[in-house]
Amino acid sequence: MSADPIRRYGLGTRLALVVACATLPALVFLGVWVESQRRVALDEARAWTQRMADVTAERHADFFQTVRSTLEMLSISPAVRLGDMTRCVDLLQETQRRRPWMANAWVVDETGRVVCSTDGSLTAPALDAETRTRMAQSEFGMSDIQNGEVAPTLLAAMQVRTPLGVRSMIVESRLHLAHLEAYAALPESRDDDLVIAVDRKGRALSYSDDHREQVGKQVGAHPVLQAVLAGGEATVGAVHDGIDRIFSVATVPGWGARVIVGIGQDTVLATSQRSLALGIGWALLILLTTSGLGWLSADRLIMRSVRVVRDAAVEMADGAIGRRADVGGAPREIRELATAFNRMTDRLEELALHDQLTGLPNRRYLGARLMDMEAAGAPIAVMVLDADNFKQINDWHGHAVGDAVLKTLAERLVVAIGEDGFCARVGGDEFVIVVTGADANALPLRLIAIAERVRAALGAPIDHDGHALSITGSIGGALRDAGVSDLIELFHNADRALYAAKAAGRNCFVVFDGSQPDTVPADRGGMRTTRTAAA
Numbered sequence: 001m002s003a004d005p006i007r008r009y010g011l012g013t014r015l016a017l018v019v020a021c022a023t024l025p026a027l028v029f030l031g032v033w034v035e036s037q038r039r040v041a042l043d044e045a046r047a048w049t050q051r052m053a054d055v056t057a058e059r060h061a062d063f064f065q066t067v068r069s070t071l072e073m074l075s076i077s078p079a080v081r082l083g084d085m086t087r088c089v090d091l092l093q094e095t096q097r098r099r100p101w102m103a104n105a106w107v108v109d110e111t112g113r114v115v116c117s118t119d120g121s122l123t124a125p126a127l128d129a130e131t132r133t134r135m136a137q138s139e140f141g142m143s144d145i146q147n148g149e150v151a152p153t154l155l156a157a158m159q160v161r162t163p164l165g166v167r168s169m170i171v172e173s174r175l176h177l178a179h180l181e182a183y184a185a186l187p188e189s190r191d192d193d194l195v196i197a198v199d200r201k202g203r204a205l206s207y208s209d210d211h212r213e214q215v216g217k218q219v220g221a222h223p224v225l226q227a228v229l230a231g232g233e234a235t236v237g238a239v240h241d242g243i244d245r246i247f248s249v250a251t252v253p254g255w256g257a258r259v260i261v262g263i264g265q266d267t268v269l270a271t272s273q274r275s276l277a278l279g280i281g282w283a284l285l286i287l288l289t290t291s292g293l294g295w296l297s298a299d300r301l302i303m304r305s306v307r308v309v310r311d312a313a314v315e316m317a318d319g320a321i322g323r324r325a326d327v328g329g330a331p332r333e334i335r336e337l338a339t340a341f342n343r344m345t346d347r348l349e350e351l352a353l354h355d356q357l358t359g360l361p362n363r364r365y366l367g368a369r370l371m372d373m374e375a376a377g378a379p380i381a382v383m384v385l386d387a388d389n390f391k392q393i394n395d396w397h398g399h400a401v402g403d404a405v406l407k408t409l410a411e412r413l414v415v416a417i418g419e420d421g422f423c424a425r426v427g428g429d430e431f432v433i434v435v436t437g438a439d440a441n442a443l444p445l446r447l448i449a450i451a452e453r454v455r456a457a458l459g460a461p462i463d464h465d466g467h468a469l470s471i472t473g474s475i476g477g478a479l480r481d482a483g484v485s486d487l488i489e490l491f492h493n494a495d496r497a498l499y500a501a502k503a504a505g506r507n508c509f510v511v512f513d514g515s516q517p518d519t520v521p522a523d524r525g526g527m528r529t530t531r532t533a534a535a
Contacts, residue, residue: 041269042265042268044268045246045265048263049246049247049263050250053249053260055187056183056259056261059183059184060197060257060259064142064252064253067156067173067175068158070099071157071158072158073095074105075159075161076161079091080107080171081160085115085116088107089120092116096118100179101175102175103173104174105117105173105174106118107160107170108124139158139159140159141156141157145177145199145204145216146174151178151216152203152216153176154174154177156173157171157173158170177205177215177216181208184259191264192264193264194241195207195260195262196208196262197257197258198260199257201220202219202225202226202229203217204219205257207219219239222240223237224237224238225239228247228248229260239262244264244265245264246262246263246268247262248261248262305338309327313341324345352364353365357403357406357407358406358409360424360431361424362426363424370434370487373436379438379440379479380434380487380490381434382434382477382478382494383435383475384430384431384476384497384498385432385433385454385473385474385498386429387409387458387471387472388506390471393469397464397469404464405462405464405471406425409431413431413433413454416450416454416457417433420446421434421436422434435447444511451475454473455472455509458471474498474501474508475508475509476494476496476497476499476501476509476512477494477497477510478512496512496519497510498510
């Protein structure tokens with residue numbers, strides 16, 4: 001046995017062991033990082049709860065100022081200052097309609113007599129001594145929670161300046177506590193968040209998280225909330241629902257009420273736990289990936305790309321059309337080879353499917369296209385066209401002129417057919433036109449229309465070196481209907497119609513209707529075989 005056991009292992013295993021050992025410090029660092037993230041998350045949670053507490057306290061302060069402004073507006077109105085009962089009642093009721101938080105309102109004179117009220121009541125609620133003292137100092141005061149007959153409420157009061165000076169005439173209003181729920185809604189809600197607004201005596205003005213039964217009750221005596229209210233700093237603990245939260249508190253300016261905002265500690269730490277799981281997952285992924293890469297060599301990676309190009313070349317040599325080699329991640333030289341191969345494939349595909357003289361689709365393209373149309377169940381109509389007396393042009397003017405004439409004929413056919421079909425060259429001066437894009441009912445009319453456009457296009461003289469060459473075409477058309485079994489029979493019918501057109505004097509179009517005799521030669525110089533293969 002070897003004295004060095006590690007020699008028994010291959011290079012890949014050695015690399016895997018090295019990577020594993022190198023990963024251990026990273027795992028230690030990961031643990032330290034996760035703990036630091038945990039502390040950062042807690043600090044961010046404390047900052048968030050304090051910010052939300054400050055924002056919510058400002059919103060309650062806005063409510064406080066809204067109440068004060070409303071009562072101040074009432075206190076300076078002539079109807080209240082002069083004690084005009086009718087106008088005073090109308091004013092109070094109109095204000096109540098416009099202020100959903102206002103339950104009732106009264107105007108009380110210096111003797112305690114109710115001058116007017118929203119509900120006709122002659123008895124106003126008694127203000128507590130603390131509220132009256134604050135009111136005497138600032139002309140406006142808002143009480144702590146008052147236990148009403150139906151639900152806990154707040155009372156607000158404003159002194160009235162009469163023409164005789166400040167008197168003990170007071171505008172009082174009872175406020176709906178339920179309206180404060182809107183002011184306690186956080187602008188940035190999170191899971192397990194909690195908002196509690198308490199008055200100066202620690203009773204709940206509002207309490208979120210489906211604990212509305214706590215409203216009006218003394219919640220400031222709870223140990224955690226008591227610590228929050230007393231400490232003024234972020235505190236961790238559970239309240240009535242048993243969820244551990246991080247709490248912060250803020251005082252409502254001008255009012256003295258306070259707002260407590262909490263967020264679930266588990267919610268905060270869940271981020272760190274997810275970071276830990278994600279970090280461990282990444283560490284394992286890196287370990288496995290790096291170890292796997294150790295088993296691969298540069299030659300293998302290169303050969304993988306070479307095999308892609310090789311397989312594409314073999315398939316193309318076996319007759320596959322349109323085969324491409326995609327080696328996007330390969331080295332530059334192999335990408336250049338694949339690009340050259342793909343360009344060659346494009347060129348070969350062009351040569352394989354198009355006529356080199358005219359650029360029209362060839363017999364192979366025609367056959368594939370017709371097979372697709374037949375498989376799709378599309379209605380099919382074809383026309384076969386022979387150029388009349390084209391052999392004379394070749395004999396009299398030479399093959400170069402004949403080729404030029406064929407190119408011109410091809411261009412004219414493409415223009416005449418337009419978007420209604422396509423044309424293929426299947427022989428020397430022989431073309432096949434396929435009608436597309438029409439339903440079965442419209443197909444016959446479109447077939448005739450295309451044929452007339454083709455005849456008109458071919459009838460124009462062709463100018464060549466100052467000579468006007470005239471050429472016409474004989475056209476035979478056929479439709480694939482229930483009586484036609486296959487494409488071979490369809491082209492045979494078109495051939496019969498073509499021969500009927502030639503027999504009628506050429507330069508005409510005949511549609512097969514079953515009356516044309518089967519005068520097509522068995523071979524026809526190879527054309528029946530050609531068209532059968534094309535079909």
